[in-house]
Amino acid sequence: MRLLPWVGEEGKPCYLVTDGTGPLSRVADGVERVQLGMAGDLLEYAADLLADRRATADQLRYLLGCMCEALTDVRRIAESRGARGARGGVAEG
Numbered sequence: 001m002r003l004l005p006w007v008g009e010e011g012k013p014c015y016l017v018t019d020g021t022g023p024l025s026r027v028a029d030g031v032e033r034v035q036l037g038m039a040g041d042l043l044e045y046a047a048d049l050l051a052d053r054r055a056t057a058d059q060l061r062y063l064l065g066c067m068c069e070a071l072t073d074v075r076r077i078a079e080s081r082g083a084r085g086a087r088g089g090v091a092e093g
Helices: 023-051 057-086
Strands: 002-007 013-016
């Protein structure tokens, strides 16, 4: 089973029974790439905002919320890839 990079109802994890070659696996791979790219962009934005002494508390609070969401996505991807790697599957993206 593959942990998918999104959640279902009530925030519950979604899983896919797959050999990793089907269309839904390719969609999940694409979503992971987008999530990781967005996390990288957010890190660059965070560095810029934290370097700006004029950043307001509201801006920093918003950044923190975005960082929490991105970290949740990245953690889910890491867990999924780690589980696939432990079973001998492809753990790269």
